[in-house]
Amino acid sequence: MSVPEVTPAEVYYPNEPAAPSVQTAEIPGPKTKKALEELAEVFDARCAYFVADYDKSVGNYIADVDGNVFLDVYAQIASIALGYNNPALIEAAKSDRMISALVQRPALGNFPSAEFADILKDILKVAPKGQTKLWSGLSGADANELAFKAVFMNYQAKKRGYNTSFTTEEETSVMENAIPGSPELAIMSFERAFHGRLFATASVTRSKPIHKLDMPSFHWPKAEFPSYKYPLEDNEAANKAEDERCLKIVEELYKTWHCPIAGLIVEPIQSEGGDNHGSTAFFQGLRDITLKYNSLLIMDEVQTGVAATGEMWAHERFNLSPPADLVTFSKKFQSAGYFYHDPELTPNLPYRQFNTWCGDPTKMIIAGAIAKEVVEKDLAKKISVVGDYLYAALAELSKKYPTEILNLRGKDRACFIAWDSPSPAARNAFLVNMKKNGVNIGGCAETGIRLRPTLTFGKKHADILIQAIDKTLGEN
Amino acid sequence: MSVPEVTPAEVYYPNEPAAPSVQTAEIPGPKTKKALEELAEVFDARCAYFVADYDKSVGNYIADVDGNVFLDVYAQIASIALGYNNPALIEAAKSDRMISALVQRPALGNFPSAEFADILKDILKVAPKGQTKLWSGLSGADANELAFKAVFMNYQAKKRGYNTSFTTEEETSVMENAIPGSPELAIMSFERAFHGRLFATASVTRSKPIHKLDMPSFHWPKAEFPSYKYPLEDNEAANKAEDERCLKIVEELYKTWHCPIAGLIVEPIQSEGGDNHGSTAFFQGLRDITLKYNSLLIMDEVQTGVAATGEMWAHERFNLSPPADLVTFSKKFQSAGYFYHDPELTPNLPYRQFNTWCGDPTKMIIAGAIAKEVVEKDLAKKISVVGDYLYAALAELSKKYPTEILNLRGKDRACFIAWDSPSPAARNAFLVNMKKNGVNIGGCAETGIRLRPTLTFGKKHADILIQAIDKTLGEN
Incomplete structure (x- = not known):
């Protein structure tokens, strides 16, 4: 033995x-x-x-x-x-780098620290396959809303030309929250999905009434997520038909929704909504449909990410090609944000995807330490x-x-x-x-x-x- | 000498x-x-x-x-x-309490630490006059959106009765992002205001097009903020007339907007928007109008708070009576959230104002240390x-x-x-x-x-x- x-x-x-x-x-x-x-x-x-x-x-x-x-x-x-x-995290928490980031929290966009690129790279070492950049936020909901901003800006950029200036009409109308500067665009999500409880994320969250009641919301489309019969191995045909039924609903919404659907957000496994799984075929189908309808695919790995399912990122099992456009993270990483790879998902001008802190280096240091432990152990x-x-x-x-x-x-x-x-x-x-x-x-x-x-x-x-x-x- | x-x-x-x-x-x-x-x-x-x-x-x-x-x-x-x-913050950063909060970031709503009440009380010691409770978030924008949620839930609670259950129709319709579960309600803000860059906060931000372009938004009302002539002491009559003109616009919007305006958000000094000041008379006028129209008053102290203007909270100079309903904070406090005092601003049921982390104790420890230094020194x-x-x-x-x-x-x-x-x-x-x-x-x-x-x-x-x-x- x-x-x-x-x-x-x-x-x-x-x-x-x-x-x-x-x-x-x-x-x-x-x-x-x-x-x-x-x-x-x-x-x-x-x-x-x-x-x-x-x-x-x-x-x-x-x-x-x-x-x-x-x-x-x-x-x-x-x-x-x-x-x-955890001793490795205690060490990270006591490090000079951490103490500095706690005491003088930087406005990362304007005054990044000398160590910031290294802190980011420690996280990017375990980025999902195909992802090369990240933008950082503060929570899962924040990460998803930041991803939505990137999606909407990219959708309009593709329409007007990535380096084309805004029109005067856009700049004027946006101050009135009116088209064309504030366009009517949607994010599609799924029944039973959970993506957060801010206003745009609550609009795509469809898990329980208590998460959303009394909040004004965006009128965005909701598709159906597969409901499989278990055990899977005894119900292959029925579950395949379920995938097809759900994909058809997604495609139908793209064809008929009253405004363009700029992006689709989906969890690799719907977590708050009941641990509802989707097959590789289902997710590959989503990738194909989003490409066909010029819509970006956001994988919400807030709960599934960081090895929780036995792969660093749960959706890597689906072998999506091209990779998901944006992958959001939070929870097990403590830090939050999204990974991406297309340089045109960085908005055409600075100060568009921006805020005072642009993330939190103290949480990123913890994320980097977690990533290191996951890999080394x-x-x-x-x-x-x-x-x-x-x-x-x-x-x-x-x-x-x-x-x-x-x-x-x-x-x-x-x-x-x-x-x-x-x-x-x-x-x-x-x-x-x-x-x-x-x-x-x-x-x-x-x-x-x-x-x-x-x-x-x-x-x-x-x-x-x-x-x-x-x-x-x-x-x- | x-x-x-x-x-x-x-x-x-x-x-x-x-x-x-x-x-x-x-x-x-x-x-x-x-x-x-x-x-x-x-x-x-x-x-x-x-x-x-x-x-x-x-x-x-x-x-x-x-x-x-x-x-x-x-x-x-x-x-x-x-x-x-700062040596006091370095001490806080090295404390056992901080290391623990960094290493095992708690879900504060579900599993608060034994120290959490003390951490909160260190912040509440310097709460704005009249404020007794707080709810915590992660950034200025997050704090404002959490305040909006409290405002909308309270508006509907006043309508249906604080302890009245939701109707089946509300619980069903909200899952479709439709009335009555997802009601049409608005937050009023001011021209040149800045309240953040998430979707609901971007809807009330009216500072620059670059903050908002290409983002879908809520169709919410925008009033005018006073534009004073300087020096103030030479332009008293003109500036008084300006206050009255702006207050009239606010009241007119309450009377005519197509949906109820559940809350009004305003900065004591519009900061990103150009350091635009408003008089005590103007803010007292806003307090009166919000009371008259059953609307809550949110003071956004994200940039003005924590002694930046020489008072702990800038709006305390206005002697509002009753006090502002919600006061949001971030920036100089590192931590973020809102103060409030009306127990009915705590939603009638748990898990309504809720999310995974419900704030961040590491930032609250820093905020408490800052508060202590501000007072002691x-x-x-x-x-x-x-x-x-x-x-x-x-x-x-x-x-x-x-x-x-x-x-x-x-x-x-x-x-x-x-x-x-x-x-x-x-x-x-x-x-x-x-x-x-x-x-x-x-x-x-x-x-x-x-x-x-x-x-x-x-x-x-x-x-x-x-x-x-x-x-x-x-x-x-």
């Missing part, structure tokens, strides 16, 4: 707990409740599950102020890449192996609980795995009860349960997770 | 240069040019004035990679509060004294250059001072030549020159600035 492999968690976290530890009968516990009462005086604290003690959190375990320690497969809404108190491959193990165990467990674990999905997508509960009430109870059994776990859509562990999640963590699920469902 | 006062800059920066030092014949110098060529391969670097060496920057002086050292009265587009390499008062001195010197200089220094404004507003050049070409040449004479200085609107030094700018810096202006204008 071979020597047992040392896992990434063992390398980083010699003091990681061996198991969760639940101290309070109820979650949230009494100390969290007291802390939240205080917080609620100044901040909207109603969404808090518990108040965390980050000093006591290690690796894949998050501690709360009541002394509970949870195995964390939610990881700050799919954001923590390497685990809590081969985390994409390692999390894939763990994911295969976890998926197989879940598939086995779904036989024991065939009415509780439905539509298991995420095979060959590392630990980016989800399933459905039989009802929203069952799902919500499951999430609560899992915390009582020591696991912090998240939902998506109405009945989905999604796994979003760190990239240092290992087989030993998977075993604990499986045991907790078994225990929780067994208590029903 | 009294003992000379020790200035804040002397306290913080014993090694601050005594004067600027320009080493290269042209700005940007050869090393900047080379560095920007490299940067341009991966990033839009066309807006860069020079590549900064932040390690060699101290206090009110910014160094570049060519060895030039400039007196900085632009301060990262009005952002640097205390100066470069009495920087608002000290920068006011320097501002009075500087304004008087500029008024004197404007007699020497009566065709070059026009519409001097910002009296009694600390160093938040501006004037106009005779033409855009003259203004642009002035900004370039000032760098050659050792001062990094910024413009606003087409012909404006704006001073935005740090809060540790002192009389000795003012003397250097005045000499450089005199030299630059004398070289014409």
